[in-house]
Amino acid sequence: MNIKNDLFLRALDGESVDRPPVWMMRQAGRYLPEFMKIKEKYDFFTRCRTPELASEITVQPIRRYGMDAAILFSDILVIPQAMGIEVEMKPDFGPFLPNPIRSLKEAEEVIVPDVTKELDYVMQAITMTKEKLNNEIPLIGFAGSPWTILCYCVQGQGSKNFDKAKAFCFTNPEAAKILLQKITDTTISYLKSKVKSGVNAVQIFDSWGGMLSPEDYQTISWHYIQQIVDALKEDTKVIVFGKGCWFALRNMANSGASALGIDWTCSAQNARYLTGGKITLQGNFDPARLLSPPADIKKMVTAMINDFGKDRYIVNLGHGILPNIPVENAKAFIDAVKEYS
Incomplete structure (x- = not known):
């Protein structure tokens, strides 16, 4: 099926366009009054786990x-949940994992599930969202990077510096490798399954990549992201976002x-x-x-579009x-791109 507005996919292919495409990370959610109405009735993971709710929030x-482009409403922490690691979402606190992984034995016990x-x-x-979108625009699926997921699994919650997660990797490298590889294998099957279900592109969020030194980044984070890119690049378009990287x-x-x-x-x-001017870039409005x-x-x-250039660029x-x-400020952001010439 051809997608009517394929601007996003053409920008990913590096084609010349009249204006760059635009979407916003976390566009499905917390700043929208219509989202808050759903939030009042259902807790976080109920929203993620109920296809009717997730697809409604997405559109x-x-x-x-x-x-x-639309991005599926979900969370990166559905991966550790599927791997048998308990994850709660506490109001006004964020993710909380009551049994963090701190030893080789615990890393060995983590399962690679049938996603x-x-x-x-x-x-x-995804199926429900695709029906609602009716081939008007593409749908993006996503996952967290293995290092970013490990951060939560070991730290047990959000953190300013993820000191426990880093300590785990530096003092127990064998356990860290086992856990990172299991997360990688699960993520690959998860994203492949998303592509089969109908997403048109995937994004890997390495939210905590910037916590690592350049040397550590290569071995603890990038080594695993590269495996995911290699496994998926034949099936779909892959966007990598490393914050602070x-x-x-x-x-x-x-x-x-x-x-x-x-x-x-x-x-x-x-x-x-x-990046040598040869790859599509996405971002970078504060x-x-x-x-x-x-x-x-x-x-x-x-000004941002002029700085990046309209081609090989996705506004985000x-x-x-x-x-x-405010909703009118988000509208100004989107409208500015649509009015660009």
Whole structure:
């Protein structure tokens, strides 16, 4: 089936376009009043696990703003859940894992699940979302990077520095390798299953990659992301977003990924230079800048497109949208791209 608005897919292919495509990380969710109504009735993982709810939340921002791509409402932590690791989402706290992995024995006990069974609800949500989108725009599936998932599995919660996760990798490298490889294997089957279910592209979120030194990044994070890219690049388009990972951009540009996400601390000029100007880039508007007046947002978005260039570029934020962004400011961001000429 051909997708009517394939601007996003053409930008991933490096084709010349009249204007770049636009979507926003975390566009399905917490800043939208229609999302808050659902949130009042259902807890976090119920929303993720109920295909009717996940698909509805996915299309809410599309109805309101008309982005060029939808991203499935889900969470990176459905992977450890499927692997038999308990994950709770505590209100006003975030993820909480009551039994973090801290030893070789615990790493060895973690299972690599049958994702078609354990994460079937995600595949059902994709099917329902595709029906709702009716081939108007592409659908993106996603997963966390193995290192980012390990951070939560070992730390047991969010952290400013993930000191316990790093200590685990540095003092118990064998256990860390076992856990990272199991997460990698699970993630590969999960993303392949998502592609079979109908997503048009996938994004790997390495949210905590920037916590590592360039040397450690190669062995603890990139080594596993590369396996995922290699396993998926024949099946679909792969976007890699490593927050704070500008130091790895040169390597990432030669990985076989279709595009790289850029955060707001890396300029367009540096990102193009480090990636050799030959790969599609996505980003890098500071999410907090969506608190600026709408007229200012529009000017900044236009300047950002001019800096990156309209081709081989996907307009996005440099990280997920914040919960306190006014809906009209998000609209100014999207509209600025649509009005670009």
